[in-house]
Amino acid sequence: MQSYDGNKGKVRRRWAVLMLVCAAEFLVVGALAVVAIALPSIGEDLRFSRSGLHWVISAYVLAFGGFLLPAGRAADLWGRRRVFVVGLALFSAASLACGLSGSAALLVAARAVQGLGAAVVTPAALSILTDAFLEGEGRSLSVGFWTGAQAGGGASGWILGGFLTQTLGWEWVFLATVPIGALGVLLAPLLLPESRDPSAPPKLDAAGATSVTAGLALLFYGLTREEEAGPASLSALGPLGLSAALVAAFISIEAHVGHPLVPLGVFRSGALVGAGLVALAFQATTNAPLLLCIFYLQEVVGLPPARAGFAFVPFNLAVVAGSFLGTRLTGGIGARLTAACGLFTIAAGVLLLTRITPEDGYPGVLLPGFVLMGLGVGLSAVASTTGGTSALGNEKGGLASGLLNASAEVGYVLGLAVLVPLSAARTYSVAGGVANPPDAALVEGFRWAFYSGAALAIFGALIALILIRAKATADNECYALHRSNRQ
Numbered sequence: 008m009q010s011y012d013g014n015k016g017k018v019r020r021r022w023a024v025l026m027l028v029c030a031a032e033f034l035v036v037g038a039l040a041v042v043a044i045a046l047p048s049i050g051e052d053l054r055f056s057r058s059g060l061h062w063v064i065s066a067y068v069l070a071f072g073g074f075l076l077p078a079g080r081a082a083d084l085w086g087r088r089r090v091f092v093v094g095l096a097l098f099s100a101a102s103l104a105c106g107l108s109g110s111a112a113l114l115v116a117a118r119a120v121q122g123l124g125a126a127v128v129t130p131a132a133l134s135i136l137t138d139a140f141l142e143g144e145g146r147s148l149s150v151g152f153w154t155g156a157q158a159g160g161g162a163s164g165w166i167l168g169g170f171l172t173q174t175l176g177w178e179w180v181f182l183a184t185v186p187i188g189a190l191g192v193l194l195a196p197l198l199l200p201e202s203r204d205p206s207a208p209p210k211l212d213a214a215g216a217t218s219v220t221a222g223l224a225l226l227f228y229g230l231t232r233e234e235e236a237g238p239a240s241l242s243a244l245g246p247l248g249l250s251a252a253l254v255a256a257f258i259s260i261e262a263h264v265g266h267p268l269v270p271l272g273v274f275r276s277g278a279l280v281g282a283g284l285v286a287l288a289f290q291a292t293t294n295a296p297l298l299l300c301i302f303y304l305q306e307v308v309g310l311p312p313a314r315a316g317f318a319f320v321p322f323n324l325a326v327v328a329g330s331f332l333g334t335r336l337t338g339g340i341g342a343r344l345t346a347a348c349g350l351f352t353i354a355a356g357v358l359l360l361t362r363i364t365p366e367d368g369y370p371g372v373l374l375p376g377f378v379l380m381g382l383g384v385g386l387s388a389v390a391s392t393t394g395g396t397s398a399l400g401n402e403k404g405g406l407a408s409g410l411l412n413a414s415a416e417v418g419y420v421l422g423l424a425v426l427v428p429l430s431a432a433r434t435y436s437v438a439g440g441v442a443n444p445p446d447a448a449l450v451e452g453f454r455w456a457f458y459s460g461a462a463l464a465i466f467g468a469l470i471a472l473i474l475i476r477a478k479a480t481a482d483n484e485c486y487a488l489h490r491s492n493r494q
Contacts, residue, residue: 044312045177071126079130103185165317169315284467292463345386355461395407
């Protein structure tokens, strides 16, 4: 029988694990927001073309989304702590290279490596977390902290990015993360337990990993090119077509290989598929509207970057609040209803944004809209993460978290690729094709994107209600699937 002191020690170790993996997630999520505010200064110093500046963001997202699945499986095979340390070390080294970059090409390359490091860290960290906090032993609460860390990374990114850029220079938005990452690398062997999937094959499915990584990367690249060059351009259609072919090849490989990277049977789990689609939906319906609100605040209202960054803090604080509310709701009414409530709340918040005018619409429109959107994201994120990581059992946590994060990255890019061009097309139509459209035309374009985003959020909520089963039924399904995977 374990002593009281032994139980206290176990609790302390679990909270140390939680703090370290949440700190790592704080860094990799903040790496997107912190750079967004610094983009004008980066473009001026390194002589980026206006059309090429987005690659500072896109290179990170491409690598992050493309490598999530093999990274999650590698964590199951080779050890979650080991893979976590490698990823965090790679992220920190790439951050240093970003800060020391003297050219546009070098910065974009270093950002891609930084995204690769983030892709290695994220599924390993989430697997470590869910392995430390089992069902009924604080799983939902720990996932709430995880979601809060993601929101905190976004919130601090806006603020710190503006502060560091204005006081020390854009280089420090990268350099400031290096000592934090290095400290995490040193502490990980002391604080984190090692774990892996005992049923995993002795080696990684190289053909499957190559095809799915290339397919996802080409998907993200094609969607990015679609936003820049238009949906009918060869530079967009070519990568998208090749991506579809590679995904088809991946499915064929996984159906015939002895030890697949992703056993196709996992997609029979409605809980996992539904959780992945919820992750895709809340990313697609919030990131693009938030980006358009940045344009609105700076180009229409005329706020400087630092003040514009502060304007988004209520959204991130609401995500934190929503994540803790989501832990209670998920434990009470289940992931299905919590995810649907979250997406309906996002839809309400995005619909509220349609009331913007060419004048300052922050206090009465953007602020309550951001709060609703943030609450919805917190609810949806906790529900999808809890439901998805539970679907395959603890042993395959890396696979489940890789699939969930890959779905979220697809949603991130898909939302930008659909809603931003839609806004631009509407603005172009209203303004009659003039080079510098008036504020009223810009606002009308933003509204169209907001209406579309709200409709997508409602559609995602309906999918959650259909695919994610009721709590008791889902638990039985997960248990049966887990047993079949072990046999």
